[in-house]
Amino acid sequence: MEDDMAVDANNEKRVLCEKIIRDINAVFLKDADLASFEIIPKETNCNKSPVVHVEHNLGLESWCAQHVYDHAHRTLISHRRQTSQQQLRTLQQQQQSDALAKYLNVALLINPDVTTFWHIRRQLVQKNRLSINKELQFSALVLSIKPKSNEAFAYRRWLYSFQSADAIDWPNEISICERSADRCASNYHAWSHRHWVLRSGPCLLQSELMRTEKFLRKHISDYSCYHYRQVLLGRAYELCFCMPSGEAQPQLGSLLELLAEYGLPCEPNTEALIQLMLPHMNRSTVSVQRLRSFLYCCNVAAYDMRLCKEQRALYGPRDCFELHRRAALKFIVEQCVRLQTELTATMDNSLQLDKFDYGKHPFLEAVRQAESALGGKHQRWCNLHLNFGYPVAEATWRD
Amino acid sequence: MVKLFALSVFFKAASEARILKTASDLQSFSFFQRGTVNEFMTFASKTIVERTQSALRQSVKQDAYMCHVYVRADNLAGVLIADHEYPHRVAHTLITKILDDFTAKVSADQWPNGTEATISFDLLPAFLAKYQNPVEADPLTKMQNDLDETTIILKNTIEAVLERGEKLDDMVNKSEKLSIQSKAFYKTAKKTNSCCSFT
Numbered sequence: 001m002e003d004d005m006a007v008d009a010n011n012e013k014r015v016l017c018e019k020i021i022r023d024i025n026a027v028f029l030k031d032a033d034l035a036s037f038e039i040i041p042k043e044t045n046c047n048k049s050p051v052v053h054v055e056h057n058l059g060l061e062s063w064c065a066q067h068v069y070d071h072a073h074r075t076l077i078s079h080r081r082q083t084s085q086q087q088l089r090t091l092q093q094q095q096q097s098d099a100l101a102k103y104l105n106v107a108l109l110i111n112p113d114v115t116t117f118w119h120i121r122r123q124l125v126q127k128n129r130l131s132i133n134k135e136l137q138f139s140a141l142v143l144s145i146k147p148k149s150n151e152a153f154a155y156r157r158w159l160y161s162f163q164s165a166d167a168i169d170w171p172n173e174i175s176i177c178e179r180s181a182d183r184c185a186s187n188y189h190a191w192s193h194r195h196w197v198l199r200s201g202p203c204l205l206q207s208e209l210m211r212t213e214k215f216l217r218k219h220i221s222d223y224s225c226y227h228y229r230q231v232l233l234g235r236a237y238e239l240c241f242c243m244p245s246g247e248a249q250p251q252l253g254s255l256l257e258l259l260a261e262y263g264l265p266c267e268p269n270t271e272a273l274i275q276l277m278l279p280h281m282n283r284s285t286v287s288v289q290r291l292r293s294f295l296y297c298c299n300v301a302a303y304d305m306r307l308c309k310e311q312r313a314l315y316g317p318r319d320c321f322e323l324h325r326r327a328a329l330k331f332i333v334e335q336c337v338r339l340q341t342e343l344t345a346t347m348d349n350s351l352q353l354d355k356f357d358y359g360k361h362p363f364l365e366a367v368r369q370a371e372s373a374l375g376g377k378h379q380r381w382c383n384l385h386l387n388f389g390y391p392v393a394e395a396t397w398r399d
Numbered sequence: 400m401v402k403l404f405a406l407s408v409f410f411k412a413a414s415e416a417r418i419l420k421t422a423s424d425l426q427s428f429s430f431f432q433r434g435t436v437n438e439f440m441t442f443a444s445k446t447i448v449e450r451t452q453s454a455l456r457q458s459v460k461q462d463a464y465m466c467h468v469y470v471r472a473d474n475l476a477g478v479l480i481a482d483h484e485y486p487h488r489v490a491h492t493l494i495t496k497i498l499d500d501f502t503a504k505v506s507a508d509q510w511p512n513g514t515e516a517t518i519s520f521d522l523l524p525a526f527l528a529k530y531q532n533p534v535e536a537d538p539l540t541k542m543q544n545d546l547d548e549t550t551i552i553l554k555n556t557i558e559a560v561l562e563r564g565e566k567l568d569d570m571v572n573k574s575e576k577l578s579i580q581s582k583a584f585y586k587t588a589k590k591t592n593s594c595c596s597f598t
Contacts, residue, residue, distance in 0.1 A: 038432070040431045040580075041588075052431070055430070217532070219400050220400075315484065
């Protein structure tokens with residue numbers, strides 16, 4: 001008797017879960033522009049559908065989430081066992097795999113961390129049972145509930161491996177990264193996905209420089225963004241990037257300002273700047289494009305140094321401002337040294353700063369003098385990374 | 400993150416604080432949370448105004464949020480809810496400015512019995528949008544150099560603002576301004592101590 005009741009209750013639960021999963025699937029079919037999914041805290045069943053759909057947002061009430069997940073999980077796992085044990089006929093398999101999608105959707109939305117389920121999706125994509133566009137949309141939906149989901153980002157990269165680079169909506173990909181990074185600080189997976197976009201996509205440098213500035217003005221202590229911007233700058237230099245040649249006179253205001261700060265006022269033209277910053281350079285080995293890109297990138301670095309200073313004045317000292325300023329300084333010094341020691345052709349990373357004599361170089365010497373005013377800690381950093389050779393008293397090492 | 404979430408103006412009567420005008424920007428919260436977050440922000444603002452003496456400035460930290468409040472000597476009060484990274488000095492300068500503008504637009508005799516519907520003062524949404532970037536407030540801060548930062552009382556939790564014997568949980572339970580759904584949110588957030596906990 002009791003067993004019967006337990007079976008009944010189980011059946012009832014299964015029917016309820018099936019109904020909820022069907023409801024969610026109906027929303028998927030009806031709304032092609034679903035933007036977000038979330039679980040709404042609600043502890044009791046109020047005898048109406050727990051699936052809420054408002055303005056392209058889908059919500060599931062929390063009381064049923066666990067049961068629904070259990071049910072979907074069980075169905076998927078038992079299906080997986082079946083297919084591996086017996087060879088189903090192709091037709092049968094196809095029918096089943098179509099039905100699987102709705103369980104996969106629900107299970108992954110509630111728990112995006114199950115690699116097995118993502119793997120089943122991949123198999124279905126390979127069999128053409130799921131469309132790539134729908135899958136991209138689904139993984140974006142998963143990122144709306146879990147912005148740090150590495151599985152979802154990895155899945156997107158995998159899907160894109162089937163598409164030609166021209167067919168990919170790269171700006172949209174950047175927006176997804178940005179949204180995920182905005183909702184979750186220090187979102188490693190979102191930023192490394194963005195690195196991937198930067199490497200694989202078309203040249204997005206200019207818009208990326210603008211977007212990251214906006215982002216780091218808002219997220220002042222999320223170092224991931226600062227780091228991404230440093231990579232961006234390095235990449236711009238590597239690709240000899242500068243503003244489109246339409247402009248007659250490149251914008252170098254920040255760089256001139258920085259030079260003035262170091263006590264080296266300079267005529268606002270390219271030639272004077274190069275004379276000042278790279279007096280010992282062998283002009284025959286360096287292309288015009290290289291020099292233009294050098295000035296452009298140094299200008300960005302100088303802009304960032306000022307930005308860090310302004311942010312510090314507004315928000316008070318923070319590690320991010322300090323570290324980012326150092327990175328920009330390091331960029332300028334390193335590129336100056338590199339261009340003057342004729343290592344340009346190899347671009348190798350074993351830059352020998354210790355062999356460089358700063359004393360013979362008025363610009364870098366001025367930098368060396370000015371930076372020493374920023375305290376013992378900064379001096380030690382300069383010694384270590386730029387080989388500025390400040391005299392360091394024994395005692396200060398310990399503070 | 401540097402972010403402003405809500406601005407509101409209250410009148411602090413003897414028994415309770417009356418809300419006169421409010422505006423909020425909750426785009427950064429997920430869709431179904433917004434209603435609840437809004438209720439909690441109003442609840443927290445009201446609670447803190449009621450427990451701040453007149454002619455006093457306070458900044459109360461709760462999780463990742465900061466609730467800045469200033470109750471003027473004439474019992475007009477302003478509350479600004481921001482992220483904890485939003486500069487405190489700017490926040491308090493902004494409250495002073497809002498209250499000044501409010502006084503200029505709405506005569507004092509309307510305050511004790513005013514409601515959101517009867518008071519005509521529509522500048523809050525514009526303020527909220529403009530000062531998302533604290534740099535915009537720079538001219539303001541320069542103008543009002545008299546704001547002495549040392550007079551702002553810092554509190555580390557809402558609990559620290561409450562009077563003796565008061566408990567936040569009880570207040571949430573008893574409140575008639577919070578919906579059943581919001582109370583459920585509060586419990587869940589507290590239980591999981593997740594990123595979606597509220598002021």
